[in-house]
Amino acid sequence: MTGLRESLLNQIRAVEFATLELNLFLNSHPDNQHALRDYNNHVRQLMALKNEYERNFGPLINFGFGYSRCPWQWINDPWPWEYDSGRGY
Amino acid sequence: MWLYEKKLQYPVRIKKPNPQMAMYILSQFGGPDGELAASLRYLSQRHHMPIPEAKAMLNDIGTEELAHFEMIGAMVHQLMKNASLEQIKAAGAGTWYTDHDRATWPGTGTGVPFTASYIMSKGDPIADLYEDLAAEQKARATYEHLIDLADDPDVIDPLRWLREREVVHFQRFGEILMKLQEHRDRKHVF
Numbered sequence: 001m002t003g004l005r006e007s008l009l010n011q012i013r014a015v016e017f018a019t020l021e022l023n024l025f026l027n028s029h030p031d032n033q034h035a036l037r038d039y040n041n042h043v044r045q046l047m048a049l050k051n052e053y054e055r056n057f058g059p060l061i062n063f064g065f066g067y068s069r070c071p072w073q074w075i076n077d078p079w080p081w082e083y084d085s086g087r088g089y
Numbered sequence: 090m091w092l093y094e095k096k097l098q099y100p101v102r103i104k105k106p107n108p109q110m111a112m113y114i115l116s117q118f119g120g121p122d123g124e125l126a127a128s129l130r131y132l133s134q135r136h137h138m139p140i141p142e143a144k145a146m147l148n149d150i151g152t153e154e155l156a157h158f159e160m161i162g163a164m165v166h167q168l169m170k171n172a173s174l175e176q177i178k179a180a181g182a183g184t185w186y187t188d189h190d191r192a193t194w195p196g197t198g199t200g201v202p203f204t205a206s207y208i209m210s211k212g213d214p215i216a217d218l219y220e221d222l223a224a225e226q227k228a229r230a231t232y233e234h235l236i237d238l239a240d241d242p243d244v245i246d247p248l249r250w251l252r253e254r255e256v257v258h259f260q261r262f263g264e265i266l267m268k269l270q271e272h273r274d275r276k277h278v279f
């Protein structure tokens with residue numbers, strides 16, 4: 001499970017890095033159609049990955065932007081700042 | 090409104106405690122050219138930006154800086170968490186331990202607290218963008234100093250990634266400055 005979680009988070013990081021970069025670029029180049037197409041394609045990938053993460057591990061984003069099973073999954077460890085070389089994530 | 094995404098923007102996985110490096114890196118948490126200062130600077134200035142591109146850019150880069158603040162906090166935490174008292178004393182971090190134990194706190198490793206006097210929000214969009222460009226360069230230089238001081242690849246890797254972000258932000262702010270100048274030249278003739 002830890003392996004799947006970390007692997008999904010890494011994929012989300014990679015795709016979200018692209019959407020963030022394209023978002024910033026589009027802020028100063030709002031007419032760039034190539035960047036916009038690229039942005040929308042990456043959004044589709046990001047949504048799919050985020051849904052897969054949530055099906056397995058509960059909400060990735062708080063305040064209603066992800067479903068939870070019982071018991072409430074949002075409080076599950078580990079939190080992003082926690083890393084213990086002995087325990088892994 | 091902000092939402093929290095339960096992940097770091099870029100991974101931080103430090104295996105070896107190093108209180109001395111933690112003291113150095115704290116400057117990017119609550120120091121003069123740190124990530125908290127960056128975020129608060131842009132999120133304050135966004136209110137008086139006159140064009141949509143500038144509002145969006147300050148809003149979004151101000152938001153990304155908070156994710157960097159989080160990464161720096163994680164680095165300090167992981168460098169301090171399992172440090173022994175001997176390591177803390179040998180690193181000269183005993184004064185930190187006195188006030189904070191192994192906690193993360195927004196100030197420099199020498200105990201100077203974060204202050205809003207690190208940032209400016211002038212109300213003049215062009216003056217403010219020049220400040221932002223300088224801020225990104227100072228943050229880049231700070232990361233280079235930290236990389237010079239570091240020897241652990243687990244520490245160097247996220248520092249290099251964060252340095253690169255300052256270069257990108259500088260580029261984006263440069264584009265916004267040009268748009269603000271065009272906007273000024275369209276609107277006013279002095």
Ligand SMILES: [Fe+2]
Binds near residue numbers: 127154225255258
């Ligand atoms: Fe930045």
